[in-house]
Amino acid sequence: MENNNNYSMLFPCPSSSTSVVGSSHNGYSGLNNDHQFEKRVEDARDGILSQINVSDNKKKGEKKARKPRYAFQTRSQVDILDDGYRWRKYGQKAVKNNKFPRSYYRCTHHGCNVKKQVQRLTKDEGVVVTTYEGVHTHPIEKTTDNFEHILNQMQIYTPF
DNA sequence: CGCTTTTGACCAGCGC
């Protein structure tokens, strides 16, 4: 992963968080290929979940099939990190530990019930924690061009 | 006209 501090012109969106997912959807094709990346992210999820964990089953002694959760921290000015899929915001809640509200997004796919939640750190506004829930079973219909740029501006922290 | 976003309320689960 390359740590590029340049992320100013990467996002074509002006400043609103609505136009990104609504009118112009960018594309990519990396997440599915970055299994190793997800693995690390999965590990990091545990640590992050300690803060945002709610009612989900624990890691041990679970009988039911838990949905894969991938959490990663991203350095971005914008909360909305377009990964190529269409996301519909279905809720927003504020967490006590964070002064910033957490946004809940859901994939608007037909049968694709992938959920995504974005949370910012109170300490560092520039750090955005994105947690993906579920796996996309639908191919991406867009180009990787934009996501490649986004990846460059993404600094994945793997302290574990 | 369609789609997405927004805010509030409700429900569920867990803790004490």
Add this chain to the structure above:
DNA sequence: GCGCTGGTCAAAAGCG
């Protein structure tokens, strides 16, 4: 048993 936090859904408004 009650309270609290977190999560989800619902209805309405705005924008493209």
